[in-house]
Amino acid sequence: MFKYQVLKQHRHSSARLGQITTPHGTIDTPAFMPVGTLATVKALSPEDLELCGAQVILGNTYHLYLRPGHEIIRSLGGLHRFMNWNKPILTDSGGFQVFSLNQLNKVTEEGVTFKSHIDGSTHFFSPEQAMTVQQALGADIIMTFDEPMPYPAGKTDIATSLTLSTRWARRCKAVHREETQALFGIVQGGMFKDLRAQSVKQITDIGFSGYAIGGLSVGEDIETMHDIAAYTAPLLPREKPRYLMGVGTPQDLLAASGMGIDMFDCVMPTRNARNGSLFTNQGKVNIRNNRHKADASALDPACECYTCRNYSRAYLRHLFMADEILALRLNSIHNIAFYQNLMRNIRNAIREDIPFDPAWAGLNVKENETGEG
């Protein structure tokens, strides 16, 4: 059921235009996946997401395992039906949250013991358990369970962790039975190029339907992140989709697409939206700013999203200042639409052999407002 095709190579960069086929439809790549942590992309309905141009969303295995529980979601027909989203879904393995939301996790060869960030109850995740949970959720693309490392970490620690992640990836592959789910492996190796190359070798030797670059955007500076991504991407097989996990800003997406990355996910557009920080073709807008108070113009005149077609900056500011719920939805619609427009521009550019334009990422800045972001 799962297929990936490179349709065209970009003349001006390593970017490639592609298409992923899944049981729930196709994904044009490079693609951005809005994050639907708890079986909802915060503040948005499935129809909102479709109208914004989203073709695939991400669900968080760790969060759904704790609430409402994967067995409940399975009994209700899986995640697609549960949340009324009939297009492709990718679930992460839960590894990232097990480590980042739990100070007191205990790692053994077998797996990780951790405490729920909600009620402190003790749980155990192994590669096999991560696969069981993801099979119950029923996403189109699922991820191997690995050990993300904190940043900064020493080379010896990263090297040791990397081999553990490889053994876990092998165990994931061993129990992967579901024909309708594609399993992606994850490359680790921190900020060390030789370790990245080593991880690529080990993970591609096991063989997966796609490959993710994990362990980036974890606190390192942007140059390092771009350097490691640019080094790692071409080491991955050309005929499989490449997914840069947890990245990033519009600029990151533009740059990494040019390195040959095909898939992205990030909470930034939705989280920023809920903080009033909005991406536009004229730069970042902080909608709280007093100067929008009586501004009848659209947030982004170049944008055709529901928010920009129907509401003024004055109205968006008013809703946000008054803590109105609709503010969160209108802002989120716009930011997701901005990200999807960026990806559409990138895909068009690859198709037409046009050089990437930083302006698509809002870098042609006329206005740029500080905000919590």
Next chain:
Amino acid sequence: MFKYQVLKQHRHSSARLGQITTPHGTIDTPAFMPVGTLATVKALSPEDLELCGAQVILGNTYHLYLRPGHEIIRSLGGLHRFMNWNKPILTDSGGFQVFSLNQLNKVTEEGVTFKSHIDGSTHFFSPEQAMTVQQALGADIIMTFDEPMPYPAGKTDIATSLTLSTRWARRCKAVHREETQALFGIVQGGMFKDLRAQSVKQITDIGFSGYAIGGLSVGEDIETMHDIAAYTAPLLPREKPRYLMGVGTPQDLLAASGMGIDMFDCVMPTRNARNGSLFTNQGKVNIRNNRHKADASALDPACECYTCRNYSRAYLRHLFMADEILALRLNSIHNIAFYQNLMRNIRNAIREDIPFDPAWAGLNVKENETGEG
């Protein structure tokens, strides 16, 4: 531009089927108006409201005067355009909030001095100022500025206040110039029938496009409220719309429609929705209840709203327990749709001369759950 027509009298009650014509379209009566306090019905978009069947919404003059300010709304083309709602709007006069949200208001013959509940700044509202603000907002139906009285209050106080409200109503009428806005007068008189009759006489002598019954649902028991409404409604001219302000429960709407009331507004459906308390044809549902945890069925199988067509009780419970923003929208859509369905049933019953059925108000209770409500 404003017109009200009685289309048919109900054979089984004093209810009447009617239609109000405004510059922004028609309203079938009896009608329920969702409350859009701050230029948004909380958690809902204009499209959501239309799909729920709402034909008219209410805006709060007091709140809009403070945020974002009526002059800003005027400069942006009025409330309809500001909030992207192109159907009829009714604004209250601000009187109720000036009194209920301000302990330290000072009333003189001229008007009321009060402190903003937001920043404590001092403001003055007179009948003339209430008209100025409402003209700036540009609603289709606007209300006279009156003095709502606390409950309980002595007969002498109510009588004194009533005559002040009458003088203020006269001043509102005197400055009412806007041809495109219909002005409604408000009957006061507390729980005293003779005072209600006296107020009706004074207010109808001035003459308005419609008449509201104010000062009910302020803490009195339900029998008293129904008794006063049933006494007052038939005193009002048959050829003008009658509006029972701030009412109420589905049962209240059913009963008061039977008394010949044509218009209602209440925060109950949206506020309850945000608390997880949902109206259904099988009684009230508290969506937090554990028994909905794995329930694949619709919230209300008899309901055709977006929420009931697309989501399970299990999903609604999950969203609510996880504090997800989408929960507030899905719950609000359903509760507003329930109210609009009730009004549609009432109108059909008048048209077809069918007796009102308490089941339409969810009183045919199979399940009924306690909740904060």
